[in-house]
Amino acid sequence: MSDGFDSKALKVDALTKWFGPRCPRCLGGEEELEKNYCPDCGTVYALRDLSLTLYEGEVLGVVGESGSGKSTILNCLYYDMEPSSGSAYLSSFEGGSVDIFSVSAQAKRGIRNTLLGKVYQNPLQGLKMRFSAISNVAEKLIAAGERNVAAMEARAVGLLGHVNIPSFRMREAPEFFSGGMQQRVQIAKALSNNPPILLLDEVTTGLDLSVQAKVLDLVKQIQRELGISMLLVSHDLGVVRMLADRTVVMLDGKVVEEGLTDQILEDPQEPYTQELVHSML
């Protein structure tokens, strides 16, 4: 990359994702859409030419109403979903010179298993509910080629201890855990390979306040200790205020405003951002 990749951990370029057949009307231009929806053919444009940059060691908050495309970004980056068009570059993959959407399925698995970690909003998606918590953490290590049981067990026990899962419960399956514990197991799993980038999708949604605070503390602590870059998707501005250095505001699949979190929350420029901030309780 000519513009230098020194401090950028992730660069997303013109990412687009649509669901539906598309028709001449919606191909004609954005002004034809109702919000992000084509009234003629029913195509939904979840992401429209979305570009963003995540710098090394920073936490980038992504806020916006439901349906604005926040989770779709993470789904595309973690290969849970195929983007319709656009590209993304990781500084940790080929020095940021190769589009991570253009590589082979095997290379994609490699990126997913070693360079990224993701915490899903719903632990059902991120964990194997019937396998023990230790095995869940070890899964990513096995996928990355580790074949030593003792080493994997030690790593899993260490990480689960770090996220405050009591040692006498580590051999239990997450289906018997509370929601907060499941979420913490997910975080331990996402961290197992020391990924340079962590994708967090509504990590605290659905948790009660005290558990929310614990999970947030944990994320903050991890970020300070390990210097991991994080892409934090949330519709909770309180969470974003506490964790994110910078924030992008999304609406109908596009970024409407971008800047330092304090700036966005204290002095919003765009009408939608103003509405969002003023809706905060």
Added chain:
Amino acid sequence: MSPKSLYNFAFFDEGSKRELRRAILKAVAIPGYQVPFASREMPIARGWGTGGLQLTLSLVGKDDVLKVIDQGADESVNAVSIKRLVKGTTGIRTTEDARDATIIQSRHRIPEFSLARGQILVLQVPMPEPLRFVEPSEYATKRLHAEKEYSGAYLALFEEIMKYGRVSTGADHPVLVNDRYVMAPSPIPRFDNPKMNRSKALILLGAGREKKIYAVPPFTKVASLDFEDHPFEVEAIAGRKCRKCGAEGVFMDEIVDEASGASDYQCNDTSFCGASRVI
């Protein structure tokens, strides 16, 4: 004229045999890969060896000699029924001696006599997909095989070590064939897994209910999955001696005397045990 001779040679019509042989050729060409095939209705129920039976019927010729094993035994009802069906529709000779047979159809055991070049071992398979336990979707497992993504198979073993302190697969311990495909070896005991490695005989595996055929060609590398610090181990048989023939170092059945509670051992492979007694 006996009613059975109304059937075509080896029960099947020639078109069915050809379809099966094509699937077998593909399976041999890609060791360990599960080839789908149009599993036929058979005169025995699915789950009772229809996969193995279809392989045997598609391969058998007038000069073949057949042995059928059911969990080590030649005389169990299932083995006898299969033998009678093949014999009745082909008129070929059957045998109990593994060294004498050209085709050996087996459920859950590989004979103790080491197999020779030119022999074919047909194994009956209930569950051909080694990743099914971790991934219920066939669409997904096909992709995992294509991408050689086998962490699921290792994860299942890892979970057993976490739960029980060791790998606890009683049978059907997954193997890596030719450094490429992870394969279910059918529910043979772990004791039989090493016999697949560089076997001189062709090994064919058929799953009738699941409609899959796969193969280990002669002299192919077959490695049981394991971890660096938990190497693959066969069942402990040291010190066990057959109460009938005195054989050691073979897979044994445990016979418990209910009155005294003491246990005795006996060769699981009945024809091997008998042969040892004669010699």
